[in-house]
Amino acid sequence: MDYATLLQVLDTTLRLATPLLLACLAGLYSERAGIFDIGLEGKMLAAAMSAGAVAALTGSAWAGLLAGIGASMLFALLHGIAAITFRGNQLISGVALNFLASGLTVLIAQALFQQGGRTPPLSGPARFNAITLPGAEALRDVPVVGPLYYEVISGHSILVYMAFLIVPLTWWILFRTRFGLRLRAVGENPAAVDTAGISVVGLRFAAVGITGILCGIAGAYMATALQAGFGREMTAGRGYIALAALIFAKWRPVAAMWACLLFGFFQALALRPDVVQAVVQVRVPVPLLDALPYMLTVLVLAGFVGKAIPPRAGGQPYVKER
Amino acid sequence: MDRLPRWADITLVPLVSLLFAAAISALVLLVIGQSPVEAFKVMVDGALGSPYGWGYTLYYATSFIFTGLAVTVAFHAGLFNIGGEGQAQLGGLGVALVCLSLPWPHWTVALIAATMGAALFGAAWAAIPAYLQAKRGSHIVITTIMFNYIAAALLVYVLVDVLRPTGQMDPASARFPAGAQLPALNDIPGFNLIFQRPVPANVTLLIALAMAVVVWALLWRTRLGYQIRAFGKSEAAAKYAGINPVRITIIAMLISGGLAGMMSINNVMGEAERLLQNSSEGAGFIGIAVALMGRNHPFGVVLAALLFGFLYQGGAELGLWTNIPIEMRIVVQGLVILFTGALDMMVRMMLERVFRLFRTTKALRAA
Numbered sequence: 001m002d003y004a005t006l007l008q009v010l011d012t013t014l015r016l017a018t019p020l021l022l023a024c025l026a027g028l029y030s031e032r033a034g035i036f037d038i039g040l041e042g043k044m045l046a047a048a049m050s051a052g053a054v055a056a057l058t059g060s061a062w063a064g065l066l067a068g069i070g071a072s073m074l075f076a077l078l079h080g081i082a083a084i085t086f087r088g089n090q091l092i093s094g095v096a097l098n099f100l101a102s103g104l105t106v107l108i109a110q111a112l113f114q115q116g117g118r119t120p121p122l123s124g125p126a127r128f129n130a131i132t133l134p135g136a137e138a139l140r141d142v143p144v145v146g147p148l149y150y151e152v153i154s155g156h157s158i159l160v161y162m163a164f165l166i167v168p169l170t171w172w173i174l175f176r177t178r179f180g181l182r183l184r185a186v187g188e189n190p191a192a193v194d195t196a197g198i199s200v201v202g203l204r205f206a207a208v209g210i211t212g213i214l215c216g217i218a219g220a221y222m223a224t225a226l227q228a229g230f231g232r233e234m235t236a237g238r239g240y241i242a243l244a245a246l247i248f249a250k251w252r253p254v255a256a257m258w259a260c261l262l263f264g265f266f267q268a269l270a271l272r273p274d275v276v277q278a279v280v281q282v283r284v285p286v287p288l289l290d291a292l293p294y295m296l297t298v299l300v301l302a303g304f305v306g307k308a309i310p311p312r313a314g315g316q317p318y319v320k321e322r
Numbered sequence: 323m324d325r326l327p328r329w330a331d332i333t334l335v336p337l338v339s340l341l342f343a344a345a346i347s348a349l350v351l352l353v354i355g356q357s358p359v360e361a362f363k364v365m366v367d368g369a370l371g372s373p374y375g376w377g378y379t380l381y382y383a384t385s386f387i388f389t390g391l392a393v394t395v396a397f398h399a400g401l402f403n404i405g406g407e408g409q410a411q412l413g414g415l416g417v418a419l420v421c422l423s424l425p426w427p428h429w430t431v432a433l434i435a436a437t438m439g440a441a442l443f444g445a446a447w448a449a450i451p452a453y454l455q456a457k458r459g460s461h462i463v464i465t466t467i468m469f470n471y472i473a474a475a476l477l478v479y480v481l482v483d484v485l486r487p488t489g490q491m492d493p494a495s496a497r498f499p500a501g502a503q504l505p506a507l508n509d510i511p512g513f514n515l516i517f518q519r520p521v522p523a524n525v526t527l528l529i530a531l532a533m534a535v536v537v538w539a540l541l542w543r544t545r546l547g548y549q550i551r552a553f554g555k556s557e558a559a560a561k562y563a564g565i566n567p568v569r570i571t572i573i574a575m576l577i578s579g580g581l582a583g584m585m586s587i588n589n590v591m592g593e594a595e596r597l598l599q600n601s602s603e604g605a606g607f608i609g610i611a612v613a614l615m616g617r618n619h620p621f622g623v624v625l626a627a628l629l630f631g632f633l634y635q636g637g638a639e640l641g642l643w644t645n646i647p648i649e650m651r652i653v654v655q656g657l658v659i660l661f662t663g664a665l666d667m668m669v670r671m672m673l674e675r676v677f678r679l680f681r682t683t684k685a686l687r688a689a
Contacts, residue, residue, distance in 0.1 A: 082664040082665050088665055093660065097656065100652075100653060103654075103655075107647055107649055111353075244464075290475045290478075298468050301465055302454050
């Protein structure tokens with residue numbers, strides 16, 4: 001593999017890692033607060049459809065982004081009501097909302113546009129287009145570093161940079177603010193938080209709300225930046241890969257970024273079987289590359305690559321003393 | 323707090339949940355500019371209005387009985403097996419390997435062998451998540467989801483690179499030999515008086531019903547079933563009573579995976595007669611809705627499977643005859659899971675309030 005091909009693959013990696021990263025960080029807030037969320041997939045899908053539809057109707061990618069966040073928040077709120085208010089089974093609620101999103105997105109897109117459940121193709125300001133970072137053109141001819149900066153780092157949509165900025169922001173919120181401390185506490189020992197006079201329900205709803213916002217950005221990115229419009233089932237299991245990355249990263253923000261980059265790299269490789277074949281000298285079946293993130297996650301879960309211990313109160317509804 | 327009477331808990335809670343799901347589905351149809359009444363008519367007509375429609379409804383119901391029972395058995399052991407889809411697809415692989423391996427003399431022999439193959443492959447696919455849950459403490463929900471995706475990738479590989487006959491374009495196995503083809507209900511004496519046109523529902527329906535009885539007997543009439551239920555209710559108490567948690571987790575998941583795998587004799591052997599990509603078509607996930615709706619009881623599962631069979635056939639008819647996309651059935655499925663599974667407490671609290679109202683008026687009258 002030559003340098004130019006490597007840069008191409010890395011560029012695709014960044015592009016594909018972004019929705020994973022946003023969804024993964026989304027899951028991080030929720031799970032750190034003790035609410036399991038296997039509904040990341042559904043929230044992303046709902047956001048992608050809303051973003052695609054609103055961007056097509058208004059011609060503004062930003063309006064699409066807002067609509068995406070709104071739709072995702074709505075699903076997050078439903079999950080919160082089921083999981084927090086009515087203390088329902090969080091896993092079942094997530095499964096239900098995924099199905100709901102899967103069906104509703106097609107129904108609504110079909111009713112709005114009659115294009116077989118797709119939203120119309122977006123172009124111009126209705127999409128988040130690539131931006132060239134300062135100095136990229138000038139540095140382009142510098143050997144090694146220049147092309148890396150120009151090809152890989154520069155030339156993405158603003159949402160990609162936003163996603164990577166949210167990583168340190170999340171670290172700071174979780175580990176350096178009072179809100180973050182309480183959020184982590186409510187995921188480990190909600191009774192202690194309650195005893196301290198802080199609302200468990202309030203904190204958990206806040207966490208679920210943040211999950212909604214981040215999944216909304218992830219979905220909007222899918223429909224208005226990565227691709228030009230919404231198509232049915234366009235998230236294609238990314239919500240679950242994000243969940244896998246979250247476990248792989250042991251619920252830590254910076255590690256989550258590396259995990260998502262790794263899984264994004266696998267996805268990029270799956271698009272280029274010719275490159276893989278040239279490197280390993282054996283024909284690797286594409287399905288194997290597709291399955292790699294999932295197999296890695298199972299290995300991590302099995303404790304062969306360091307043990308992943310979830311937040312202690314995860315998945316359990318909090319019942320105040322009766 | 324007042325508790326609901328037992329009959330209300332068994333009948334009213336699922337019915338009210340279903341009503342909620344139906345009401346919201348109707349609302350969704352109104353929002354997208356369709357008539358719910360019209361849609362319901364098309365569904366009832368297409369799924370229940372003719373023996374032909376029933377043939378499809380029962381065909382879907384057969385698959386859902388298997389996957390519903392699979393989820394039920396795991397639920398009773400306190401395990402949420404979300405991997406029915408992957409287990410069903412592996413079961414399909416088992417069926418295909420068995421059916422293609424020999425020139426089967428008669429379908430009865432082939433059926434027995436294929437059932438074993440399906441159950442074995444399905445169980446094997448559940449075995450790894452079960453082992454990881456029991457021994458290494460990794461969460462069964464996440465591992466079974468991962469195994470669904472791994473199964474899908476594995477089947478793509480097997481169908482494209484291994485089982486696909488040379489010269490065939492689409493990723494599918496060869497057609498099964500004539501001796502491995504199951505009789506449909508229209509081929510069976512007695513049933514053929516009702517089903518005069520060829521229908522997809524086949525002899526597997528009877529196996530599914532038999533399995534419902536077997537699962538009931540297993541759970542409520544055997545020592546193993548008692549251990550499974552005890553373990554599901556309280557792991558600590560079960561351990562104290564000398565029940566081995568590793569053994570119960572693995573056995574329950576093997577049974578669950580085997581049942582999910584067995585649905586493949588219905589769709590792969592009974593209908594498609596070759597292994598196709600994504601053969602289970604989401605039936606593994608519908609098992610979750612069926613088990614929840616059926617209150618985790620085999621009898622309830624059969625009823626819920628019929629309901630979902632109606633929903634699936636009716637939904638397909640909607641896609642054919644109206645402007646309502648076929649995805650409507652996924653919406654209903656999601657709503658049923660939401661109300662019967664996650665918002666269970668809400669429905670219960672509402673019913674409790676209603677019952678309390680009745681009780682107070684009765685008490686007043688008596689006074």
